[in-house]
Amino acid sequence: xxxITQSPKYLxxxxxxxxxxxxxxxxxxxxMYWYRxxxxxxxxLIYYSQIVNDFQKGDIAxxxxxxxxxxxxxxxxxxSAQKNPTAFYLCASKERGDTGELFFGEGSRLxxx
Amino acid sequence: xQKVTQAQTEISVVEKEDVTLDCVYETRxxxxxxxxxxxxxxxxxxxxxxRNSFDEQNEISGRYSWNFQKSTSSFNFTITASQVxxxxxxxxxxxxxxxxxxYNKLIFGAGTRLAVHP
Numbered sequence: 068x069x070x071i072t073q074s075p076k077y078l079x080x081x082x083x084x085x086x087x088x089x090x091x092x093x094x095x096x097x098x099m100y101w102y103r104x105x106x107x108x109x110x111x112l113i114y115y116s117q118i119v120n121d122f123q124k125g126d127i128a129x130x131x132x133x134x135x136x137x138x139x140x141x142x143x144x145x146x147s148a149q150k151n152p153t154a155f156y157l158c159a160s161k162e163r164g165d166t167g168e169l170f171f172g173e174g175s176r177l178x179x180x
Numbered sequence: 181x182q183k184v185t186q187a188q189t190e191i192s193v194v195e196k197e198d199v200t201l202d203c204v205y206e207t208r209x210x211x212x213x214x215x216x217x218x219x220x221x222x223x224x225x226x227x228x229x230x231r232n233s234f235d236e237q238n239e240i241s242g243r244y245s246w247n248f249q250k251s252t253s254s255f256n257f258t259i260t261a262s263q264v265x266x267x268x269x270x271x272x273x274x275x276x277x278x279x280x281x282x283y284n285k286l287i288f289g290a291g292t293r294l295a296v297h298p
Contacts, residue, residue, distance in 0.1 A: 168227035
């Protein structure tokens with residue numbers, strides 16, 4: 068079945084450590100996105116990528132980094148520079164030139180201890 | 181700037197009641213898209229509907245219906261005869277204009293948590 072796989076589902080991190088969240092899609096979508104979800108604030112865009120080897124900052128990119136070396140993969144690294152990293156992270160993808168919907172993964176919940 | 185407001189943080193109803201979730205948006209664009217997503221406890225956002233700015237016809241899909249009114253910049257969502265399985269967080273979203281390459285990104289509201297009790 069086609070879809071988006073995020074891992075790990077739950078992750079605990081000590082302050083000062085970097086952590087990488089995985090996002091893999093087999094939908095053959097060109098565009099991929101990372102959103103952060105906090106209680107009462109909806110979803111905010113961290114980074115997006117329209118094509119391999121290219122990505123742009125979203126609204127809250129500070130303290131995060133991404134790479135897009137393969138079409139199907141768009142990992143997100145939460146660095147120690149991110150001041151409040153505890154959140155629910157959602158990856159999404161979309162077809163090129165399509166005004167249609169985003170397809171989402173099931174999310175990764177990061178807790179900083 | 182574009183913005184989506186979902187003023188209802190939480191709604192609680194008893195099964196079989198009708199419930200309306202409100203969504204108000206702000207945009208300067210003449211062409212835009214509006215969306216509703218459902219987020220069940222599993223966490224994944226599930227697409228419900230997309231509406232473009234030139235189509236103000238209301239839409240009905242089973243127990244779900246949507247009322248789009250450009251005059252009031254609203255895109256409200258009604259669930260008729262609610263069921264326990266409807267319990268979830270519901271998000272309204274607005275698309276920004278196309279970026280280079282033909283893609284757009286979505287601006288989400290804060291979400292409304294709906295609890296349907298037996």
